[in-house]
Amino acid sequence: MSRYSVTIDGHEFDIEMEYRSDHMVATVNGRERLVRVHKLQETRALLVIDHLSHEVDIQATGDGGRKIVFMQGTEIPVAIEDYNLAQMRKAAGIGSEEEVDTVFVAPMPGLIVEIKVAPGDTVTAGQPLVVVEAMKMENILKAKGTATVKAVRIAAGQSVEKGEPLIEFE
């Protein structure tokens, strides 16, 4: 039996998965749901949960337990981890990895037009950091919270790939 802790949009689900003869049983927060899986393609399956039909496609987003579940025409970001690990992590008072973000990465590929901060600057949430041109549009990338700039890793005129580090915070 496997037990997972799944977080979606701030809601936590405690899910125990169990194989039965020709199906699985998912016990979600104490309630049993009957699950049948029919594979369609590599990352896609028809999932029948208590006879509710869902075509799902699950894509990893790059970092460990984060996935995007595509279902009913909606993209649902999901964080999943082993239930026991999640409990230990919480007991130790460690947040999930996203709270210790000190590197600001490019959310999309593009051309750096302007850098609005320098090392030593203290920025607050919403303050413009970098202007990136992508698909002929200027996008102003803003700080997500209060932080002090440690290093600027890019220069104006430079092309960046998605996920490339732009600015390091202390």
Place this chain on the structure above:
Amino acid sequence: MIKPIKKILVANRGEIAVRVIRACHDLGIVSVAICSDCDRTAYHARLADEWYHIGGSPSSESYLNQDRVMQAVKDSGADAVHPGYGFLAENATFAQRCVDEGITFIGPRPETIRGLGDKLVAREMAIKANLPVVPGTDMGADNPDEALAFAKKIGFPVLVKAAAGGGGKGMRVVESADLFQEALDSASREAKSAFGDGRVFIEKYLVRPRHVEIQILCDTHGNHLHLCERECSIQRRHQKVIEEAPSPIMTDELRERMGTAAVSIAREAGYVGAGTVEFLVDQNRSFYFLEVNTRLQVEHPVTELVTGVDLVKEQVAVAEGRELTLRQEDIRLNGHAIECRIYAEDPSGGFMPSTGTLEHYRLPAGPGVRVDSGVLVWSEIPIYYDPMIAKLCTWGRDRTEAIARMQRALSEYRISGVESTVGFHQVVLANKKFIAGDLSTGFLQEEYPDSNYRTFSPELAEDAAIAAAVDKLLNERRITISQSGNGRSRSSGWVRHHRRENVKRLGGKH
């Protein structure tokens, strides 16, 4: 004089190239596609009769490069060019070059494009044709102090707009004087980069206006008519994302007045072909001239759905020198149509473009559904161009039916591999104000100030959580199996599960 067109080079890519190629096929005209490096196997390049590679992926080396496009026109022996929208569609120099080389440019005359394409000249023309305009000035980046003084006089918020602009590029709303200089600079810079012309001007920013535009169609014989309105108030970053026809606020009387106004500026400009006269309509149903778009608009399908007129075919007929067979009294509205623009963008991340491969792509269908898609499954969404991948339109007898069909069609749409605006549209189409037709250009900012468009039901969230758990469970089993077995397995959890199910059916045990 009628000059029949035999072969059209479509100087564009994506869904609009596909749209024009389809019209060519309908008309029995040979179609020529041009493509850049990254578009060699793009849908438009596969669909056309002829294929010409014209250069590198950046649009400056291909779709925006007049020399390369003209070379393909000569090499293919095309006698006409359809520019679609964007790229060279509103470039008067290119249109003139076609004329000079004896090639039919499917669009207005070069001098019309030049005049109306300059928003300042267009404004003058509108005033001359007695159209109401929004208070504004032509003072811009070269005279920032006077511009600021004017902005203070008409009162913030003001709108900074590129004279050569379009599609929301080079446009900024400025809420207060301290933000004015930065907006002026960045709008000017963006305009320079996008259009090669950094001139900007300032307009009073109307509060909660609706964007309503009139489709016009004119021939070379002096016939000018309008094909009623489209409402395009749902915008993000001044770019339309949902359009519909007719407008929920329209009355016969207002339509008559706006239609007449649109036709008068078309006459004043000596307009030829299809075009759009854009207006803002305020809370009192007063309307103000905004600009004329001298091209086929992205949202033209909603007009086609409610009028039954094929606008691209009409454009070709006008370009051949034919007289319009339609008269104003023939234009009748039938039902209601809505368009949702499907972008490869992350709606919750400020509509940042999302690039990648469409690992799964399935289009909706069924009664009242039209999809103009520029991509196929496994298409790459390149970083070089506009991230719109398709336009999903629905038609219904009335607005309620069109909305219901749109909700159904959106739920059928399957896109994975890139983020898309399908989920965003589902949220907006379910919004009570949207359903009530209570729209304004500030709709999205007002209704979704934190850009959170991911409001799914708790039931859906729970089922998604189960899906993630099933996926993880199957993947963990895979690792166990592959470690004890014959090396690494590339098959996913789903595949392994499926195999196991088959083994069971054959009498195996697990």
